[in-house]
Amino acid sequence: MSPAEPLLILTDDDLLAERWQALGRSPVRARRVDDLGTWRATGHRLVLVDLDPRRPDAPLWQHPAWQHNVAGLSILAASAQPDDDEGLAVLNAGASGYCHTHAPTATLRQALDVIAGGELWVGRALLSRLLRLVDTRLPRVGLAHWSTPLTEREREVAQLAAIGDSNLTIADALGITERTVKAHLKAVFEKLQVADRLQLALRVHGVR
Amino acid sequence: MSPAEPLLILTDDDLLAERWQALGRSPVRARRVDDLGTWRATGHRLVLVDLDPRRPDAPLWQHPAWQHNVAGLSILAASAQPDDDEGLAVLNAGASGYCHTHAPTATLRQALDVIAGGELWVGRALLSRLLRLVDTRLPRVGLAHWSTPLTEREREVAQLAAIGDSNLTIADALGITERTVKAHLKAVFEKLQVADRLQLALRVHGVR
DNA sequence: ACGCCACCTGTCCTCGTGGACAATACAAAT
DNA sequence: ATTTGTATTGTCCACGAGGACAGGTGGCGT
Structure with missing residues (x-):
């Protein structure tokens, strides 16, 4: 071990x-x-x-x-x-x-x-x-979260894509087809106005 | 296990x-x-x-x-x-x-x-x-920067890749060939122990 | 001189990505 | 009943990414 x-x-x-x-x-x-x-x-x-x-x-x-x-x-x-x-x-x-x-x-x-x-x-x-x-000092204000315009499913997909998971990995994780993951991601890209998953990752993790 | x-x-x-x-x-x-x-x-x-x-x-x-x-x-x-x-x-x-x-x-x-x-x-x-x-109150001495093990050129390439630039874009920006960008990135991936440019981006921007 | 290293370039090749056409099922709202 | 939105899946295709081989240059230290 x-x-x-x-x-x-x-x-x-x-x-x-x-x-x-x-x-x-x-x-x-x-x-x-x-x-x-x-x-x-x-x-x-x-x-x-x-x-x-x-x-x-x-x-x-x-x-x-x-x-x-x-x-x-x-x-x-x-x-x-x-x-x-x-x-x-x-x-x-x-x-x-x-x-x-x-x-x-x-x-x-x-x-x-x-x-x-x-x-x-x-x-x-x-x-x-x-x-x-x-615990005592949490900023936690209601700032515009990246996931606001997204649907539940899109959030899940976006979250996984943002940490570097491949489409196939995400598909297996959620029990759906890779094609469906692509569809969700396409919607995510449009809604968040990003070009690809790297930009998505930066947005999700609050970079820039 | x-x-x-x-x-x-x-x-x-x-x-x-x-x-x-x-x-x-x-x-x-x-x-x-x-x-x-x-x-x-x-x-x-x-x-x-x-x-x-x-x-x-x-x-x-x-x-x-x-x-x-x-x-x-x-x-x-x-x-x-x-x-x-x-x-x-x-x-x-x-x-x-x-x-x-x-x-x-x-x-x-x-x-x-x-x-x-x-x-x-x-x-x-x-x-x-x-x-x-x-650690706001801690001395904050020479902190471990992600770029420490990298050469000058590798740093430049990594920085651009981490904000989402394509290999070709990076190449044009630095006045070198796309092939050279790939070579530098390959070295960066190995030194920083990451699989691809998305993981690199997260590392560079201090995520995880 | 020799070796090491940073830097640069070349050609294949495989694979994942993302876009462009689709389509179907189901729910809630109108 | 029709519309709208969400979730799902399909095929085809062009492109970039990254690995696997390969190389060549110039500087710098022993």
Whole structure:
């Protein structure tokens, strides 16, 4: 059940590195942040990184090597003393997940699975706090929603098309024919005054 | 790889119910929110619920049956038209996860695994927004820009492609051949790990 | 000099997209 | 009863996108 992706373990703690060996099929060990670039070049995109180096200078995520390589990587950051603010900082620095250094192996493996799939992983505590924080301040005004002129069915089709689903995928999802999807999309394009599904996606996601 | 927990599927959409059958070992189907109490009594604690009933009255999470049973359950809420605010609302109402109704089976299964383990599951889009909302006070250091791993030329091409320009249009704009545009885009797709220009557009414009 | 890399170009080929003609069934409104 | 709107499906066709091969240039560092 390990992630199919080759895993890069980044820590200068030998004990920790040994613990983490069990998480990947053939995990690779690195000691310094500078190694990120090297291993990315070899196709390693899944990284488990220890945020508590033995000789702490600056936060790891402010290191140039981090910032140069973070875009192409899925990084799960682990801290021995997880702290909400640290978590927010590292996630905002491009990490895909934040967890406890000594979290159960099963949990770590699951987190790696999740971020390998392009999602984000945040522990229950931090996530709860996030939810509470934003709960109080929701803009939520009745602005002209993109879907107002659309029918129910057209909305469904548009929603799926806007996240990149193909016509056939949408058809299967809704239990209709690809031809029907096209018909709905044609109507959507006209009503929203867009030329193709890319423009539709931008409109739906509020770009521009 | 299915969750060990017995899964309760709650939807009045027959097609959807059929699709979701594959998610659990021996999934049980329910149609109305009121059934939550009944099935909880039988030991079902893992629930996948469709937030879009055919006869929409009030939001599902405001139903008495929901509020009476939510405490003992791990609920993954799915919406056909995922909306950040809806997600926040349902999570604050006690759900453990929020996702797209027609998300890939693998994703749904993963989400169920996560919430079965007591964690919370939130999709990348919503989570990103949460992070952005609370980071207004954070230093906002060198953030991970989508263009970091790209070369200068690739950035230009990607930028134009992301707003919907055709390859030929991009070529004319940059004074190069359409073939060259394709070459740059191919490199961009690989580096950013996206399949096509629509996914590229979403990435560039900070969606998901 | 050699290798690496960014940049540029060429030709097939397959496939999804979207437009242009259609048509049918069913509901609610007039 | 007729009209209007929504949802559904059909075929044909032109075009762009993106992959799979291929190549050639110039700069820059060892």
